[in-house]
Amino acid sequence: MIKVDISTAFVVYLCLSLGVVLFAWIFFEYKVKVKRVNPEQKKTCRCPICAYVYIYDSEEDFSRCPRCSSINKSEGKKRE
Ligand SMILES: [Zn+2]
Known part of the structure; x- marks a missing residue:
């Protein structure tokens, strides 16, 4: 089992969450034509x-x- 401390887990969780938001932002920016x-x-x-x-x-x-x-x-x- 991989041992990670709470700060590393928090940083990984934060980066993944921001990555999902950034991906969705870019996806919908190109999808919706103004x-x-x-x-x-x-x-x-x-x-x-x-x-x-x-x-x-x-x-x-x-x-x-x-x-x-x-x-x-x-x-x-x-x-x-
Ligand atoms: Zn009218």
Whole structure:
């Protein structure tokens, strides 16, 4: 049987616990992709029904409010 004193056992336990947390952190950091908003392609819209401000794709003529599901016309003017 391996004899270890209490301080060595505590250090090993602490290192293993931190290793598991570090591994889980790195794993979920690479697994979850953060949605990045490109300000040139997205615009904000304020819903006239519920006053909710949301982001929509500027290429679309109409956008749907995520809170009240009303369809709103895009505020951006197209160049003609
Ligand atoms: Zn709304």
